[in-house]
Amino acid sequence: MGLLEAIILSVLAASTPLLIAATGELVTERAGVLNLGVEGMMIVGAACGFGGAWLTGSIIIGALCGIVAGTLLSLIFAMMTLGLAVNQVATGLALTILGIGLSGLIGAGFVGEKITPAPHLYIPGLTDIPLVGRILFGEDAFVYFSLALVIGVWLFLYRTRTGLVLRAVGDNHVSAHALGYPVLRIRMFAVMFGGACAGLAGAYLPLAYTPFFIPGMTAGRGWIALALVVFSSWRPARLVVGAYLFGAVTILQLHAQGAGLGIPSQFMSALPYLATVIVLVLISRVRPGVSTAPAALGTVFVPDR
Amino acid sequence: MRKILIAATAVMLAAGASLFGASAADKLKVGFIYLGPIGDLGWTYQHDLARQAVVKEFGDKIETTFLENVSEGPDSERSIEQLARAGNKLIFTTSFGYMEPTLKVAKKYPNVHFEHATGYKRDKNMSTYSGRFYEGRYIQGIIAAKMSKAGVLGYIGSFPIPEVISGINATMLGAQTINPSIKVKIIWANSWFDPGKEADAAKALLDQGADVIMQHTDSPAAMQIASERGKLAFGQDSEMIKFGPKAQLTSIMDNWAPYYIARVKAELDGTWKSEDEWGGLKSKMVVMAPYTNMPDDVKKLAEATEAAITEAKLFPFKCPVVGQDGKEVECKGGDHLADGQVLGMNFYVKGIDDKIPGK
Numbered sequence: 196m197g198l199l200e201a202i203i204l205s206v207l208a209a210s211t212p213l214l215i216a217a218t219g220e221l222v223t224e225r226a227g228v229l230n231l232g233v234e235g236m237m238i239v240g241a242a243c244g245f246g247g248a249w250l251t252g253s254i255i256i257g258a259l260c261g262i263v264a265g266t267l268l269s270l271i272f273a274m275m276t277l278g279l280a281v282n283q284v285a286t287g288l289a290l291t292i293l294g295i296g297l298s299g300l301i302g303a304g305f306v307g308e309k310i311t312p313a314p315h316l317y318i319p320g321l322t323d324i325p326l327v328g329r330i331l332f333g334e335d336a337f338v339y340f341s342l343a344l345v346i347g348v349w350l351f352l353y354r355t356r357t358g359l360v361l362r363a364v365g366d367n368h369v370s371a372h373a374l375g376y377p378v379l380r381i382r383m384f385a386v387m388f389g390g391a392c393a394g395l396a397g398a399y400l401p402l403a404y405t406p407f408f409i410p411g412m413t414a415g416r417g418w419i420a421l422a423l424v425v426f427s428s429w430r431p432a433r434l435v436v437g438a439y440l441f442g443a444v445t446i447l448q449l450h451a452q453g454a455g456l457g458i459p460s461q462f463m464s465a466l467p468y469l470a471t472v473i474v475l476v477l478i479s480r481v482r483p484g485v486s487t488a489p490a491a492l493g494t495v496f497v498p499d500r
Numbered sequence: 501m502r503k504i505l506i507a508a509t510a511v512m513l514a515a516g517a518s519l520f521g522a523s524a525a526d527k528l529k530v531g532f533i534y535l536g537p538i539g540d541l542g543w544t545y546q547h548d549l550a551r552q553a554v555v556k557e558f559g560d561k562i563e564t565t566f567l568e569n570v571s572e573g574p575d576s577e578r579s580i581e582q583l584a585r586a587g588n589k590l591i592f593t594t595s596f597g598y599m600e601p602t603l604k605v606a607k608k609y610p611n612v613h614f615e616h617a618t619g620y621k622r623d624k625n626m627s628t629y630s631g632r633f634y635e636g637r638y639i640q641g642i643i644a645a646k647m648s649k650a651g652v653l654g655y656i657g658s659f660p661i662p663e664v665i666s667g668i669n670a671t672m673l674g675a676q677t678i679n680p681s682i683k684v685k686i687i688w689a690n691s692w693f694d695p696g697k698e699a700d701a702a703k704a705l706l707d708q709g710a711d712v713i714m715q716h717t718d719s720p721a722a723m724q725i726a727s728e729r730g731k732l733a734f735g736q737d738s739e740m741i742k743f744g745p746k747a748q749l750t751s752i753m754d755n756w757a758p759y760y761i762a763r764v765k766a767e768l769d770g771t772w773k774s775e776d777e778w779g780g781l782k783s784k785m786v787v788m789a790p791y792t793n794m795p796d797d798v799k800k801l802a803e804a805t806e807a808a809i810t811e812a813k814l815f816p817f818k819c820p821v822v823g824q825d826g827k828e829v830e831c832k833g834g835d836h837l838a839d840g841q842v843l844g845m846n847f848y849v850k851g852i853d854d855k856i857p858g859k
Contacts, residue, residue, distance in 0.1 A: 306539035410537035
C-alpha cells in the first residue's frame with residue numbers, strides 16, 4: 196500500500212462523520228433553524244450506537260440506534276424552539292451539554308467493551324486494482340452512504356417542490372406562512388433530519404472509526420460540522436469539498452509531523468481552523484455585502500392566528 | 501397557611517442543616533479533580549481506581565467527592581475552590597495544568613491540604629506527587645528495539661512538556677542500547693484525549709514505516725489500530741490488552757492507590773505535611789503490565805531491566821547523556837541526571853531526528 200493511498204484512506208475515514216453531521220445541519224439551517232446541539236446529538240448517537248451494536252452484534256442495528264437517539268434528542272430541541280419559541284442558540288448549547296452528560300450515563304455500562312468494526316467493502320478484482328481499488332471499492336458502508344446522502348439532499352433541495360418550500364421557509368417564514376405552508380411542521384422535520392444525521396455521524400465513531408465507546412469521544416467534531424455548514428455557504432456540493440479538505444488538513448498535519456518537517460505541531464493542529472477562517476474571508480470577498488445564509492436563520496417564528 | 505408553610509420549611513432546613521453538619525464533622529471529606537471522564541480507561545480511570553481503593557480502605561471514616569471532565573487552566577480554579585468550600589479537607593488535583601489554580605486556592609484556604617499530581621510548585625499545604633514513568637519508558641525502549649523489524653518506532657505525544665519529553669528520551673536511550681541506529685517518528689496530538697485523532701496519528705505513523713507504536717495520550721485508540729494492522733504497541737496508564745490481545749507488549753500503569761491511602765491516613769492521623777513524592781517502579785507507583793507478545797529472551801531482558809531499575813542498579817538517565825547537538829549534558833546527580841534535570845527536561849537526546857515543537 197503506497198503512502199498516498201494510505202493517506203487518502205485515512206482522510207476519507209476522518210471526513211465521513213463530519214460530512215454526515217454537517218449535511219443534516221445544513222438541511223436544518225436551510226429551514227431557518229440554527230441547532231448548535233450537533234455535538235450533543237453526536238455523542239449521544241455514539242453512546243447509543245455502540246450500545247446497540249454491542250448488545251446485538253449488528254453494526255446496522257447500532258447505526259439505527261444512533262439515528263433514533265439523535266432524532267429523539269433533536270425532538271427536545273424542536274419542542275423548545277418551535278413549540279415554545281425559546282431562543283435557538285441557548286437551547287442548542289444546552290442540548291450539547293445535556294448530550295454530553297446523557298452519553299456518559301448511557302455509555303457507563305459499555306466503557307471498556309469493544310466490538311468488531313464495520314466491515315470494509317471487498318469486491319474481488321475491483322478492490323485489488325492498484326492505487327484506486329481500495330479507495331473506490333474498499334471503504335466501509337458509511338463512506339458510501341455519506342456521499343449518497345449529500346447527493347440526495349442536493350436533489351431534494353434543488354430538484355423537488357418540497358425542497359423549494361423548505362428553502363422558502365428558511366428564507367422568509369412570514370411569506371411561507373402566508374402562502375399556507377406549515378412552517379413549524381416543516382421546520383420540525385428539518386430539525387429531526389439534522390438530529391438523525393448527527394446521531395448517525397456520532398455512531399460512526401464507535402462503529403467504524405475506533406470500535407469502543409469512551410465518554411467525550413466526539414472531541415469537538417460536532418462544532419467542526421457546524422463550521423463546515425458556514426464554510427460551504429449552505430451548499431451541499433461545497434460541503435463535500437469542505438469536509439474532505441478539513442479531513443485532509445487534519446491527516447496531513449499528522450503526516451508532516453511524522454516526516455519531521457519541523458513545523459511546530461501546535462501550528463499544524465490549528466491549520467484546519469485557520470483554513471476555515473481563510474475560506475470564510477474569501478467567500479465574503481467574492482460577493483461583498485451579500486449574505487449567503489438563509490435569511491430567517493436563527494429567528495423564532497410564532498404564527499399569528 | 502403561608503406562615504405555616506414558611507415555618508415548616510424553616511424546620512426542615514434546620515433539620516437538614518444539622519444532619520449535614522453532623523455528617524461533615526464525623527467524616528473526613530476528600531475531594532478529587534479529574535481531567536477526563538472516569539471511563540477514559542487511561543489516566544483518569546487510574547486515579548478513580550485509587551479513589552475507590554481509598555473508599556474501600558477507610559469506609560465510613562471518610563467521604564469522597566470527585567469532579568470529572570474539569571478542563572485545565574483558569575476554569576479549574578472554580579472547581580477546586582468549590583471542593584474546598586464544600587468542606588473537603590484533602591483535595592487531589594490530578595493533572596499538570598491544575599498547578600497554578602491549585603496553588604491559588606491553596607493560598608486562599610490555608611486549612612485545607614492539597615495534593616497536586618505531576619507538578620513542581622509546592623506550598624505549606626500543597627504537596628506534589630508523580631510517577632517516574634520514564635523508568636517504564638526505558639524498558640519499553642529496549643523491548644521496542646528488540647521487536648521492531650523496521651528499526652522505526654512511532655511515538656504519539658500529547659503536549660511537549662518535560663514529562664512527555666523525558667519519556668521520549670528514556671525510550672530512545674533504552675532502544676539505543678539494543679540498536680544504536682534506531683529511529684523514532686514523533687507525532688504530537690496536542691491533546692491528552694481525542695480517540696479519533698490518536699487513531700489517525702497511529703495510522704500515519706504506521707503508514708510512514710513505523711512498526712511499534714507507543715503513546716503518551718490517554719485512550720486505547722492507537723493500541724486498537726496497531727492490533728487491526730497486525731503491528732505492536734504499548735499501552736498507556738492502564739492495562740489495554742483487551743484492545744490489542746496480539747498487539748500489546750506491555751503497558752506502563754499508574755498505580756496511585758498506595759499513595760492515596762497513605763496520604764488519607766496521614767490526614768486522619770493529623771500527620772499530613774507538604775511533601776514531594778516521586779515514586780517509580782520501586783515504590784510501585786509505576787507498575788508494568790505483563791510482558792506479552794514477545795519471545796522469551798526479550799521478556800527475560802525486560803524483566804532483568806525492570807529488576808535493575810527497581811534495585812537502583814540501573815538509571816535510565818545514566819551519565820553521560822548526550823543531547824542532539826552532540827554535547828554532553830551536565831551531570832548534576834552523580835552518575836546520573838538529577839531529578840530536577842529530568843523534571844525540567846526540554847531537550848532531545850542524540851539520535852532523535854526531530855525538533856521539539858515551539859523550540
